[in-house]
Amino acid sequence: MDTLVSAVLVGLVGVFCMLDSRLLGRLNFEQPLIGATLVGVVLGDVPTGLAVGAAVELVSMGLVQVGAAVPPDMVLGGIVAAAFACLTGASAETAMTIAIPVAVLGQLLGIVFRSIIAALTHVADAAIDGGHFKKAYRMHIVAGTVLYSLMYFLPIFAAVYVGTDVVQAVVNMVPAWITDGLNVASKILTAYGLALLLSMMLNKGMTVFLILGFMLASYLGLSVIAVSIFGVILALILMSMKYANNGGLATAGAAADYDPLEDDE
Numbered sequence: 001m002d003t004l005v006s007a008v009l010v011g012l013v014g015v016f017c018m019l020d021s022r023l024l025g026r027l028n029f030e031q032p033l034i035g036a037t038l039v040g041v042v043l044g045d046v047p048t049g050l051a052v053g054a055a056v057e058l059v060s061m062g063l064v065q066v067g068a069a070v071p072p073d074m075v076l077g078g079i080v081a082a083a084f085a086c087l088t089g090a091s092a093e094t095a096m097t098i099a100i101p102v103a104v105l106g107q108l109l110g111i112v113f114r115s116i117i118a119a120l121t122h123v124a125d126a127a128i129d130g131g132h133f134k135k136a137y138r139m140h141i142v143a144g145t146v147l148y149s150l151m152y153f154l155p156i157f158a159a160v161y162v163g164t165d166v167v168q169a170v171v172n173m174v175p176a177w178i179t180d181g182l183n184v185a186s187k188i189l190t191a192y193g194l195a196l197l198l199s200m201m202l203n204k205g206m207t208v209f210l211i212l213g214f215m216l217a218s219y220l221g222l223s224v225i226a227v228s229i230f231g232v233i234l235a236l237i238l239m240s241m242k243y244a245n246n247g248g249l250a251t252a253g254a255a256a257d258y259d260p261l262e263d264d265e
């Protein structure tokens with residue numbers, strides 16, 4: 001298969017996987033295992049793509065994206081690594097050496113593009129305030145999708161067409177002050193994203209539980225899993241106390257006008 005055709009096909013696979021969480025409704029295509037396997041399909045070497053995808057998937061299982069935090073893009077890395085292995089006959093272990101730097105490059109690109117998307121959001125808000133709904137639609141659906149597609153297609157196409165050594169060289173050429181600044185920006189975006197979530201969810205009744213969880217994690221050194229288990233146990237205790245103080249919820253439920261979906265506060 002011609003190198004140009006291979007680069008275009010693999011780039012389109014990356015765009016398809018990226019659209020999974022943005023337009024397709026989370027069909028689970030945006031996973032290193034699926035993306036690498038699809039690369040094996042289009043390049044005619046499914047076993048190699050599957051092997052590389054499984055190896056990259058094991059690495060990505062330890063990476064969790066919380067809020068606006070941007071971890072290394074292992075989907076992008078897995079796709080490029082699978083293409084490298086399929087086109088050169090390299091082993092999955094060798095391909096993993098390519099996946100990591102490409103994933104780091106995807107992380108940097110992700111931070112930059114998310115910053116641009118944030119600016120487009122303000123443009124869309126202004127368009128809505130002015131009654132220009134078609135413009136807002138284009139900002140959200142068209143412009144955002146095109147930018148994300150280019151974010152995936154261009155580095156994948158370049159890596160496959162000109163070689164992964166160029167990608168490694170680009171990663172090495174990025175100055176430390178840029179990577180440090182992007183890392184700081186990603187942490188600020190994470191805090192801002194969590195603050196937005198709390199502004200929508202937090203109320204007077206839930207504030208005490210937020211403080212309790214913070215105290216457990218900060219001063220007792222409990223892990224997130226331990227705090228979550230503690231929260232579930234506390235919720236069960238409070239639910240049993242609430243229903244016990246209602247004087248028998250089952251008896252009240254026998255009434256004809258009782259709706260169990262209604263808030264009984």
